[in-house]
Amino acid sequence: MERIHFQQELETLKERLLAMGGLAEDRVRTAVQGLVERDSDLIDEVLNGDTPVNELHIEIDDLCLKLLALHSPMAADLRAVMAAIKINSDLERVGDMAVNIGEAARRYISHPPVKKLMDIPRMATTAQRMLREALDSYVRGDIPLAQRVLDQDDELDTLKTQVFRELLTYMLQDTATIEPALDLILISRHLERIGDHATNIAEDVIFMVSGRDVRHQAADAH
Amino acid sequence: MERIHFQQELETLKERLLAMGGLAEDRVRTAVQGLVERDSDLIDEVLNGDTPVNELHIEIDDLCLKLLALHSPMAADLRAVMAAIKINSDLERVGDMAVNIGEAARRYISHPPVKKLMDIPRMATTAQRMLREALDSYVRGDIPLAQRVLDQDDELDTLKTQVFRELLTYMLQDTATIEPALDLILISRHLERIGDHATNIAEDVIFMVSGRDVRHQAADAH
Numbered sequence: 469m470e471r472i473h474f475q476q477e478l479e480t481l482k483e484r485l486l487a488m489g490g491l492a493e494d495r496v497r498t499a500v501q502g503l504v505e506r507d508s509d510l511i512d513e514v515l516n517g518d519t520p521v522n523e524l525h526i527e528i529d530d531l532c533l534k535l536l537a538l539h540s541p542m543a544a545d546l547r548a549v550m551a552a553i554k555i556n557s558d559l560e561r562v563g564d565m566a567v568n569i570g571e572a573a574r575r576y577i578s579h580p581p582v583k584k585l586m587d588i589p590r591m592a593t594t595a596q597r598m599l600r601e602a603l604d605s606y607v608r609g610d611i612p613l614a615q616r617v618l619d620q621d622d623e624l625d626t627l628k629t630q631v632f633r634e635l636l637t638y639m640l641q642d643t644a645t646i647e648p649a650l651d652l653i654l655i656s657r658h659l660e661r662i663g664d665h666a667t668n669i670a671e672d673v674i675f676m677v678s679g680r681d682v683r684h685q686a687a688d689a690h
Numbered sequence: 691m692e693r694i695h696f697q698q699e700l701e702t703l704k705e706r707l708l709a710m711g712g713l714a715e716d717r718v719r720t721a722v723q724g725l726v727e728r729d730s731d732l733i734d735e736v737l738n739g740d741t742p743v744n745e746l747h748i749e750i751d752d753l754c755l756k757l758l759a760l761h762s763p764m765a766a767d768l769r770a771v772m773a774a775i776k777i778n779s780d781l782e783r784v785g786d787m788a789v790n791i792g793e794a795a796r797r798y799i800s801h802p803p804v805k806k807l808m809d810i811p812r813m814a815t816t817a818q819r820m821l822r823e824a825l826d827s828y829v830r831g832d833i834p835l836a837q838r839v840l841d842q843d844d845e846l847d848t849l850k851t852q853v854f855r856e857l858l859t860y861m862l863q864d865t866a867t868i869e870p871a872l873d874l875i876l877i878s879r880h881l882e883r884i885g886d887h888a889t890n891i892a893e894d895v896i897f898m899v900s901g902r903d904v905r906h907q908a909a910d911a912h
Contacts, residue, residue, distance in 0.1 A: 522906035533772060540762035550755060553775050557890075639861070639868050646861050646868065650875070657879070668779075684744035 474539040481531050481552050482607045488524040488559045489603040493596050495521065495566035496662060500592040503573040503655065504585060511577070514570035521563035528556045547679065551672040555606060558665040562599060565658045565665075572651040572658070579648040586634050587627045588652060591659040594624050598666035605670060609677045617670035618682075624663040631656045696761040703753050703774050704829045710746040710781045711825040715818050717743065717788035718884060722814040725795040725877065726807060733799070736792035743785035750778045766898070773898040777828060780887040784821060787880045787887075794873040794880070801870040808856050809849045810874060813881040816846050820888035827895045839892035840904075846885040853878045 495514055502510030532553050535541065541549055598617050605614035635649040671683045717736050724732030754775050757763065763771055820839050827836035857871040893905045 518906075526903055526905065529772075533768065536758060536762075536772075537764055537768055540758075542759055546755065546759055550751075550758070550775060553772060554779055557776055557779060636869065636872070640865055643862055643865065647858065650858070650872075653872070654879070657876070681748055683748065684740075 470539070474535070474541060474545065477531070477535055477539075478545070478548060481528065481535065481549070484524060484528050484531065485552060485555055485559070486603055486607060488521060488528060488556070489562075489599060491521050491524065492559050492562040492566065493599055495563060496569065496592065496596060496599075496659075499566045499569040499573060500589060502570065503576060504589055506577040506581070508574065508577060511570050511574050514566050515574070518563060518567060521560065525556060525560040525563075528552065532556070544676070544679075547676040551606065551676040554672050555603075555669050558668050562662050562665050565662050568658045569655050572654045576648050576651040576655075580644070582635070582638055582645045582648045582652060585652070586631050588631060588656055588659070591624060591627045591631065591656060594620060594627065595659045595662040595666065598624070598663050599669075602666040602669035602673070605673045606676070609673070611674055611677050614670040614673040614677075617666055621663055621667050624660055628656050628660045692761070696757070696763060696767065699753070699757055699761075700767070700770060703750065703757065703771070706746060706750050706753065707774060707777055707781070708825055708829060710743060710750060710778070711784075711821060713743050713746065714781050714784040714788065715821055717785060718791065718814065718818060718821075718881075721788045721791040721795060722811060724792065725798060726811055728799040728803070730796065730799060733792050733796050736788050737796070740785060740789060743782065747778060747782040747785075750774065754778070766901075769898040769901070773828065773894040776894050777825075777891050780890050784884050784887050787884050790880045791877050794876045798870050798873040798877075802866070804857070804860055804867045804870045804874060807874070808853050810853060810878055810881070813846060813849045813853065813878055816842060816849065817881045817884040817888065820846070820885050821891075824888040824891035824895070827892060828898070831895070831899045833896055833899050836892040836895040836899075839888055843885055843889050846882055850878050850882045 495517065498510050499514040501507070502514065532549050535549050536546075539545075598620050601613055602617045604610065605617065632653060635645075635653055638645045639649045674680060674682045717739065720732050721736045723729070724736065754771050757771050758768075761767075820842050823835055824839045826832065827839065854875060857867075857875055860867040861871045896902065896904045
């Protein structure tokens with residue numbers, strides 16, 4: 469009975485995390501759409517719409533605290549709550565990234581555009597997909613899916629490097645592109661960080677499900 | 691007896707977090723020193739020295755998990771462990787920032803310097819102080835000190851904006867400065883993020899001590 473009650477509350481927690489992830493992802497998508505379509509209304513929507521994500525952040529932390537205090541979960545259940553605490557922080561910062569992208573996009577559209585946006589929309593699609601799959605892997609406890617998220621991080625890194633090189637070329641050729649190109653570089657870094665948050669979530673999922681720590685393996689190998 | 695045992699382990703946890711914070715701060719200091727002195731040995735030391743912080747990250751997560759599983763702490767004790775879980779993530783990412791600063795510094799010193807480094811060393815000093823005070827406020831449960839950390843974030847933001855404006859002026863005047871100036875802009879952003887992590891820690895401390903949530907107040911006000 470007690471355990472059934474815990475499982476129900478854990479399901480609620482997962483559902484709220486998915487809601488928060490969906491919201492954070494929407495905000496990133498809207499910010500990038502505002503950039504692509506040079507639509508300041510969309511950008512303002514992102515800049516003024518931080519409250520729901522922040523409210524969910526506080527609500528989910530409270531849920532985690534209550535789950536720990538009332539049920540004193542053990543083993544995999546405890547790891548699931550601990551993962552939720554961390555995922556909640558990651559998602560809140562994805563929401564912050566949407567605001568950062570919005571701020572850079574607002575400055576960007578005040579200048580003539582830098583040719584095309586290159587691979588920035590593709591970076592956004594990849595980062596959003598990584599985030600969605602990372603959350604799905606949490607809800608389902610799906611290690612292969614979490615692993616696929618980790619594998620996509622290199623793709624994002626390659627795109628970031630390409631975008632940087634192209635923008636540098638434009639800046640060197642034409643000083644009028646320096647200011648807008650700087651904003652695109654910052655946006656590509658924010659998108660990269662969204663991928664980093666997805667990676668963190670995927671690592672937490674692998675630890676939660678298997679009890680095996682995959683963090684820092686790549687870092688320690690070189 | 692049980693509670694004394696918990697308090698002892700909580701003290702160990704705090705001591706490990708302080709050690710990790712000290713290590714992360716050292717790495718940031720070394721990276722910035724490498725930049726200022728154009729010393730590639732110092733920079734390589736940072737780029738190759740990630741392992742101890744990462745090991746502490748895993749060790750502290752384990753400590754938190756064990757504290758929760760063995761003692762099922764309540765109220766302020768539970769909040770203290772939950773804060774430690776989050777602070778641990780923040781410190782690990784400060785370690786990542788040191789690597790990012792090191793990577794940008796390595797590229798930077800391969801070019802002729804951009805006049806002076808402006809307020810970047812000052813940004814570093816501020817960010818390091820914020821981090822140190824945030825951790826002290828956690829260990830002592832010191833709300834006024836945590837509040838002082840929050841107050842310093844604006845200072846860091848002002849310095850970042852000044853650095854950005856100065857660098858933009860150089861880039862527009864002389865295209866030879868574009869590449870190194872870009873790296874300085876990235877470094878100033880990494881330092882800003884270290885301040886953000888210190889801010890997150892300070893907010894967690896205020897919640898831990900008072901049970902009062904100060905997060906998102908500024909964000910929701912505008």
